[in-house]
Amino acid sequence: GDSVTQMEGPVTLSEEAFLTINCTYTATGYPSLFWYVQYPGEGLQLLLKATKADDKGSNKGFEATYRKETTSFHLEKGSVQVSDSAVYFCALRHTGTASKLTFGTGTRLQVTL
Amino acid sequence: DAMVIQNPRYQVTQFGKPVTLSCSQTLNHNVMYWYQQKSSQAPKLLFHYYDKDFNNEADTPDNFQSRRPNTSFCFLDIRSPGLGDAAMYLCATSRDRSSGTDTQYFGPGTRLTVL
Numbered sequence: 001g002d003s004v005t006q007m008e009g010p011v012t013l014s015e016e017a018f019l020t021i022n023c024t025y026t027a028t029g030y031p032s033l034f035w036y037v038q039y040p041g042e043g044l045q046l047l048l049k050a051t052k053a054d055d056k057g058s059n060k061g062f063e064a065t066y067r068k069e070t071t072s073f074h075l076e077k078g079s080v081q082v083s084d085s086a087v088y089f090c091a092l093r094h095t096g097t098a099s100k101l102t103f104g105t106g107t108r109l110q111v112t113l
Numbered sequence: 114d115a116m117v118i119q120n121p122r123y124q125v126t127q128f129g130k131p132v133t134l135s136c137s138q139t140l141n142h143n144v145m146y147w148y149q150q151k152s153s154q155a156p157k158l159l160f161h162y163y164d165k166d167f168n169n170e171a172d173t174p175d176n177f178q179s180r181r182p183n184t185s186f187c188f189l190d191i192r193s194p195g196l197g198d199a200a201m202y203l204c205a206t207s208r209d210r211s212s213g214t215d216t217q218y219f220g221p222g223t224r225l226t227v228l
Contacts (some may be wrong), residue, residue: 036219043119043203043219044156089155100170101217103155 001029004090006104011112013080021075021107023064023090028037031065031092033057034101038087047075047088080111116140117220119204125174125226134189134223136204144210145187146217147179148203156203162187165211191225199227 007022025033031105032051048057058080062077074092090104117136126132136145144163148156160169162181176198178190191198201224205217 033130035214041224043117043222044205045219048218100158101156105155106153 002031002092002094002100004092004104006088006107008089009087009106009108011107011109013109015082015111015113017111018109019077019080019084019109021074021088021090021109023075023104025071025075025090025092027071027092027094027102029094029106030068031094034091034093035062035064035073035075036089036091036103038089038106040086044089069100073106081110082111084113085109085111117204117206117218119220119223123224123225123226124219125192125228126197132191132194132225134191134202134204136187136189136220137185138187138206138218139207140205140206141184142148142206142208142218143184144207145181146205146207147177147187147189148198148205148210149201150222152200155157156168159189161210162219194225194227194228199225201223201225 003026005024034049035047036045048059050057052064053057053100056065064075077113087106087108089106093101120135132153148158150156159173176192181187202221203222204220207217209214209215
């Protein structure tokens with residue numbers, strides 16, 4: 001079955017540092033890939049997505065590229081801010097199946113001054 | 114703003130006492146989902162409605178039920194909550210369910226405590 005693997009957290013960075021959160025997946029075919037962010041006490045917000053190989057999703061300074069050859073969708077940001085502190089979830093979803101988003105276990109990011 | 118609304122944000126119930134969580138949406142989406150998220154874990158899909166068509170996940174306990182009286186509202190009923198049902202419950206919507214590119218929009222969640 002489908003699965004998503006994320007790097008273990010927490011990830012602690014100083015403000016303005018470079019961020020990478022690794023995400024790899026196992027799936028048949030060509031799923032769409034997503035990054036969701038969850039701020040403390042809140043629900044999930046879509047951060048970015050990519051629907052086919054070599055697509056790059058981007059939003060709010062975050063980027064991720066759909067790499068079919070390495071089955072990866074790593075999240076990057078050039079300069080993090082304290083306000084980026086949250087839990088980040090990588091997820092995949094297939095076309096033609098009933099709706100299911102398969103999530104990774106989440107990576108907590110803490111950014112300090 | 115179009116959105117997904119969940120009420121209440123925090124719910125406390127007693128062991129074995131039925132509880133209902135509410136979700137409403139102004140997006141006019143066809144699909145509504147309920148996820149359970151336990152502490153420090155990934156969200157887990159319980160079931161979804163495509164219009165009035167109910168779709169249960171194979172491993173969702175019978176203790177969990179859902180109702181969708183109209184397009185805008187969907188309810189999660191827990192018939193006899195156990196301590197293991199304490200979690201954040203997330204409602205989400207999407208326009209379609211067969212398109213892998215279709216985005217799911219999440220509400221803020223209801224945190225359920227079982228005493």
